[in-house]
Amino acid sequence: NAGVMQNPRHLVRRRGQEARLRCSPMKGHSHVYWYRQLPEEGLKFMVYLQKENIIDESGMPKERFSAEFPKEGPSILRIQQVVRGDSAAYFCASSPRSGSISYEQYFGPGTRLTVT
């Protein structure tokens, strides 16, 4: 059973360009979470998605950032007109969220975005 996959692992963008980060959840998982991590800091929640639905985007900046999890294909985190402050590691996690009270998240290896 393959784990959570993220690509690309490293992404370099110039200021003003767009960044697209992809996440394929574990097989059987229908819930995806995106986090941002700055160097030497913890994980900051950005958005929680289910197939074709955004459940919680309270951690997502209001402008330039968007996320989707289509019926088919990976989840995409999109950052438009990137700025230097967007440089960070972006992690995706998936969960089965099978209905039990307790659920666990399984993380991908992350995408390291560098904005030059």
Add this chain to the structure above:
Amino acid sequence: TQLLEQSPQFLSIQEGENLTVYCNSSSVFSSLQWYRQEPGEGPVLLVTVVTGGEVKKLKRLTFQFGDARKDSSLHITAAQPGDTGLYLCAGDGQNFVFGPGTRLSVLP
């Protein structure tokens, strides 16, 4: 907003020593998870604790969930350099929240 605090923030010890790191909150959580993150990698789930007072062991690691389900501890016996990493706790309550982590360095 539910928050998790972790202490200490940094810990550097010699190989063979024992240590305990803590995860605390003023809120009650349905469950709590511990993760370890190594440089350049994503966090890896170590354990989930669900019941107040629960103790789980994973080789040299012992995890405990507080009776009131507001706090947890992770104890490592005879630490090894391979234990080096960022230890994160995460709680499942009103929202799923992560603590800021304890950065552990075990020196050979």
